[in-house]
Amino acid sequence: MKLLNQSIKYLSVSILAIVTVWAVIFYFNMLNEIKSSIDEGLENYKRIIIQNAEKDSTILTKKYFDESFFTIQKIDKQQALSVKDKYLDTILYMQDADDEAPEPEPVRMLITAFELNNEYYELKVANSMVEEDDLMKELLYDIIWLYISLIISIIFINNLVLKKLWKPFYDLLNQLKKYRLGKSPTLPTVKTKTKEFNDLQTAVNTLLLHTIEAYEQQKQFIGNASHELQTPLAIVTNKLELLIEEGNLQNKQAENIGEIMSIIERLVRLNKSLLLLSKIENKQFLDNQSVLFNEVVQKNISDFEEIAHFKNVNLSFIETAKLSVQMDSSLANVIISNLLKNAIFHNVSNGSVSVEISDNLIKVSNTSNSQKLDGNLIFNRFYKTNSNAKGTGLGLAIVKAIADLYSFKVSYSFDNTLHSFQIEFSPE
Amino acid sequence: MKILVIEDEPQLLSNIKESLEKEKFLVETASDYHSALDKILIYEYDCILLDIMLPNGSGLNILAELKKEDKSENVIIISAKDSLDDKLKGLELGADDYLTKPFHLAELNARVKAVLRRQRLEGKNTIELGNILLDLTERSFLVNNQSIPLNRKEFDILNYFLLNKNRLVTKSALAEHVWGDNSDNADNYDFVYYQIKNLRKKLQSSKAEIEIESIYGIGYKLVAL
Incomplete structure (x- = not known):
């Protein structure tokens, strides 16, 4: 997982926790604030009802909650004196405009008592309150939105700012990935103030x-x-x-x-x-010149002709192009003579060796008794298929080292009974 | 024939000395830069074998010194470094040949003789022994003035043997001389054996007055009959 995404992962988890705790505290504070504001309204309402009752005594007989949210009931003095203003949350059955039947609605109710013309009354004033589940739902939506927008902004900021901040790091990393021991001329460097x-x-x-x-x-x-x-x-x-x-x-x-x-x-x-x-x-061969491989192969074939004849191996040379490569001529000779030598010595009586030269490759193929060789191992130093082999076990390693020096591609393939070694030269 | 061997490794020096003395050369030795310089400036030699890495100085300086003094000695460089640079520098400074350690004594012998012969060359480049004649320019082989056809390898082998007359030539020295750097496979020995067998047949049937003897199965020796 990328560092950028890691940080987003941890941030989103912790922000979720913070936002949740904050939401709970906010909810209760909000609820308290709403209640105290309603309570003030109820208090106000009470005073207005009492003033109105002084003018209009019919109010004093209002026993049920209907369109105006209050009831008045006559009580005796004893009772009235023991009444203290009391605010409580309760439920009233009410029919709102959008309701078909009366529904229980949460209300805030003030129970109080007053005295008018030596008579004592109990007054209940109610005011509809926000529904808590509605409030909670609203809050939840808001919080989800808040959360999403926070995360989006964080991703955005992270991408923009962190990417910029981490750029030198990624630059360095890329340079390190490409770094090859003994090949890369310079050490990885980035310019940064971090x-x-x-x-x-x-x-x-x-x-x-x-x-x-x-x-x-x-x-x-x-x-x-x-x-x-x-x-x-x-x-x-x-x-x-x-x-x-x-x-x-x-x-x-x-x-x-x-x-x-x-x-x-x-x-x-x-x-x-x-x-x-x-x-x-150690790159001690750097006498690079244009080497015509056709000539190198021709010379080596004539050098090996007699021993090939002695071993009853037929040498053939197929040229479809002139192949000229910029390299050290003695190393070109080493490549060809090592490949030819292998092909002749690991052969069978009445076998054959063929060298093919085309536009950008040389292929040396030979018949042999042996099975397919391990293409990954044969170019390793001291790799031998059988322990009593007479060679040094370095011939192909040398071919590979030369190829690596000049960035040629060496490969091995096996087809039926034919072992082939191919050198591909990068087109110039 | 006087030969100076300049070599700091005493064991190698004594080997070379012993081998060259068998060829009836007069051999003198020097084992460091200053004594070598003293000797070459005072005496005349027919051939100098020169190690490049010497205590107190480089063999290449000795070459330069020889050139400065206008001495035309034959110089064969013997070096543990198979470096093209040194080779070119040496040859540029007037060396006649360059031999890389380790070498076979037969190879050293052949090189010394080849260098000496080149010096005395008077229009003809031939080796004669008894009733045989090897013409190096024409690459022909004559027995009693009769031309005997030899293939390329047989010719090279015979030439090598004639340069090492009466001396041991090991199979590997022979393989290396005839094959150059490609001699790193023991299969070559069978091939060498096969070539020698053919060569012997030709020598016998043409009644040449030379013979190639086997020595303990390790090598061969050419002797005059």
């Missing part, structure tokens, strides 16, 4: 700088470690070569030395591949 956002930006950038540093160090480390291994590897290789040349070896010893040499060969290859990978990632 302290919190400035703090956030500083904290994020400090963290990023640490990460970049660690990343660079890790890259450097692989490169340096591989470098440092070159000389010791040279020493052992040459020492063993000299040892064999000495002669005087028993066959068993020679066999062991041969095995050690092939292990060292593997180390050397692994180290060279790691070094290459690290150089690609």
